[in-house]
Amino acid sequence: MQRTVDFLRNVRVLAGLSDELLERLAGKVVEVRIGAGEWIMHDGDEAESLFIVRSGRLEVVDEGPPETLIRVLRRGDVLGELALLGEDIRSASVRARRD
Numbered sequence: 001m002q003r004t005v006d007f008l009r010n011v012r013v014l015a016g017l018s019d020e021l022l023e024r025l026a027g028k029v030v031e032v033r034i035g036a037g038e039w040i041m042h043d044g045d046e047a048e049s050l051f052i053v054r055s056g057r058l059e060v061v062d063e064g065p066p067e068t069l070i071r072v073l074r075r076g077d078v079l080g081e082l083a084l085l086g087e088d089i090r091s092a093s094v095r096a097r098r099d
Contacts, residue, residue, distance in 0.1 A: 001026050011052055011076050034096040045090040047083035057097040
């Protein structure tokens with residue numbers, strides 16, 4: 001769990017949290033492994049969690065047509081945080097660019 005706390009401490013949006021809060025948050029982390037090309041979420045999906053990129057790359061895309069790349073997420077980037085602010089549906093589609 002300490003490895004997860006250390007990782008969370010370096011995530012920009014969590015940087016101001018106390019060690020106690022980071023430890024509590026780390027206890028709720030569930031690791032998800034996604035293969036290149038697999039979708040994590042689609043625009044319009046029900047939202048109930050957020051994700052933090054630990055490794056690899058993710059693509060935020062507008063599925064179109066035509067499909068358009070919006071941005072690439074890297075280690076430490078957060079996605080799906082609007083789910084924690086009361087949004088009920090995903091506002092973007094995201095897939096793994098790399099494992």
